[in-house]
Amino acid sequence: MPKAYVFTRYGGVETEALVEVEQPRPGPGEILVAVRAAGVNPVDWKQRNGYRRPGETGSRAFPAVFGQEVSGVVREIGADVDGFAVGDEVFGSTVAGGYAEYALLPVTVAAHKPAELSFQDAATLPVASATAYDGVRQLDLPAGATVLVTGAGGGVGSAALQIARALGLRAVGVASEGKKDLVESLGAVHVPSGPDLAPRVRAVAPDGIGGVYDLVGGEVLAEAATLLTDRTELITAGAPAPEVEKLGGARVERARTAAVLDALAQLVVSGRLDPHVTRTFPLDRAGEALRTVEEGHARGKIVIEVTA
Template structure:
């Protein structure tokens, strides 16, 4: 039977295990994919801990972990067009991606370009697409200055690079340990912590035009004080009610094939490097998740599945 990395109840790492599961069957509008790589994201451990996405139906256990994957189409669900068995694809998963087989939503999947590896493709549907959606939402003109908090993480790394590709000047907030990394992405580094706003003003005396927050909490509150137009404050790191109180908004996720095509094209053109820093086999998925859950990872972590 195919293997998958699952959690058996809401809780901590003790709920996780590698399990043998029946091969999924694609429903209408879905693709069954033989997984080659699956991206690891903070939302994965948050879901295991009990977080529920808006509108999520009752959860069944064991629940396969993971929200994004790349692989080869094995079978099409009813009504799916534009894909065929053997196609290399990537996209958002239905029911988890840390597995030998996974289901993708056909409308949230795209063909993998030949110049894009499965490992890099698996990082794009969550982190890079979120970064892209937020930047499109801000709609800043070339030459504007954007502040990105959490600039050393998965979404932040993508946001800095995509913003630079859009012609923006970027100030990246991250720990001192990630200074060289953030600067290598083309951003002005500012350390996080107390008095963030003062350090940003010292680094860019002419101010910032927008804030893309990926951290929330006091970092978001401090960054908001830098803006005169709070409509140019977006977050993927705080709840809607929190950012709304500051005059901003949550990133509106598109989750479309067009966005996946756009971020894949940025990688192929050399404007976006997913910065995959660690890869793990499926039987070490727990180690991969710990790296992200501990909050010290820079760039992206990927689980690679043997073909």
């Protein structure tokens, strides 16, 4: 039986285990993928703690497999699937977990992996990079405008800086001093995080900020909002909708389409987006991979590799 890394109930590390599971079977509109790599994201451990995505309903079935994004090779095709065949190299968002030897992908959020794109890099695109892409496109700023990204040192933030640059924007990234080199290596202007953020941003962007992509929420979001003359150019993936709406902004609207994945793959292949995979772990050390992200020690993206 194939293996998967799961949590057996809501709680902490004590709920996690590497177990044998039944091999999933694809339903209509789904493909079964032999996983080659799985991305690790903060939402993974948050879901173990009981977090539910906005709009998510129903009760979770346990054991629940960790993970939201994978790359791999198609092994089986469900009904009503066109454009995919057994043996295709693909990547996408999972139906129910990706820290596993096999995972199901809905074809609406799956894409063919270009040969020039590694399995490791492909596995990082459907969550953090896609969230970054959706947010930057939602702002829809004209070329040459300046976008401020808070929480710029994380997975979504670092991707947002690069995507903004690829779309012709000037990027300013707020991050800790320890991530200054990372932010600047992405072609962005670094602003140290901390209290009284607005004056530091104005010092490096005297012509003003065209839009804010917030990934922190709270006081950071509120202070960043004061930098805008048009609050419709304030979006967040780091705060609940009511928190940003009272400031005149909005949550990031996720597209969750194959077209976004295709666009991201081309950005990586062209060298305009580097997912910054800094460390990989085998499936039997998935817990270590998750701890690295959960404890805030990750610099760049963490990926779980599954033996082919």
